[in-house]
Amino acid sequence: xxxxxMNRGEWILLQNCHLSVSWLPKLEAIVxxxxxxxxxxxxxxxxxxxxxxxPVSALQNSVKMTMEPPTGLKANLLQTYTxxxxxxxxxxxxxxxxxxxxxxxxxxxxxxxDRRKFGAIGWNIxxxxxxxxxxxxxxxxxxxxxxxxxxxxxxxxxxxxxxNYGGRVTDDKDIRLIKSILNRFVHExxxxxxxxxxxxxxxxxxxxxxxxxxxxxxNSLPSNSHPEAFGLHENAEIITNxxxxxxxxxxxxxx
Numbered sequence: 155x156x157x158x159x160m161n162r163g164e165w166i167l168l169q170n171c172h173l174s175v176s177w178l179p180k181l182e183a184i185v186x187x188x189x190x191x192x193x194x195x196x197x198x199x200x201x202x203x204x205x206x207x208x209p210v211s212a213l214q215n216s217v218k219m220t221m222e223p224p225t226g227l228k229a230n231l232l233q234t235y236t237x238x239x240x241x242x243x244x245x246x247x248x249x250x251x252x253x254x255x256x257x258x259x260x261x262x263x264x265x266x267x268d269r270r271k272f273g274a275i276g277w278n279i280x281x282x283x284x285x286x287x288x289x290x291x292x293x294x295x296x297x298x299x300x301x302x303x304x305x306x307x308x309x310x311x312x313x314x315x316x317x318n319y320g321g322r323v324t325d326d327k328d329i330r331l332i333k334s335i336l337n338r339f340v341h342e343x344x345x346x347x348x349x350x351x352x353x354x355x356x357x358x359x360x361x362x363x364x365x366x367x368x369x370x371x372x373n374s375l376p377s378n379s380h381p382e383a384f385g386l387h388e389n390a391e392i393i394t395n396x397x398x399x400x401x402x403x404x405x406x407x408x409x
Contacts, residue, residue, distance in 0.1 A: 168198070172207075178209055228379065231260055234263065235369050235372060249362070255310070257368065258340050261339055262336050265384060272384070294313055305342075307340060314336050356376070
């Protein structure tokens, strides 16, 4: 396939290269064998999760692009709702309940993503949660609301914390933690406009509205999320900022 692409000037996409560890040496040989004699229209795209066994020479000879989750609750929520439209938010037989619980899942997704910045205080092991984990929860939520009269929050919590997100979690304490976090956001009270996601009330379940209403609310949130949104003490942020400063200085010094 790659040889054909080089001759015809086609674009070739190799997805999830990190899953084919045994084939990576051959990929390295292919990349090293590329020359200027090939069709100028040829492009070889490779996607991979961070991997210690990915060929270094292939990275050095490539133009690299990285995609990382945004930093901060506000940025995470904004990215999630930017991908939505009003048709999606209304695409359910129970649109009000759907939007309420969907926002709770969105907040949960932002929380588990951003807890990594706290290091071992956030998670014992840093996990690479993705938007696909959230999207599965969103689809399952729509199915349950369409097919059943009663909203079974126990099932929604089990699917979210034990299967969709929990499938990535390996530490027993982290398993307890992610179950507790989701139980904190996804339950019957989240359907109320007075329900708060944090003790201060800065983060809350707003009245149902359009996509624009949710984005306006998200834009009103502080750019620097307070540790209380994560259920952590203020000292957690101090330690995190110290570690970030130390890391930057060490990198500068190494350069």
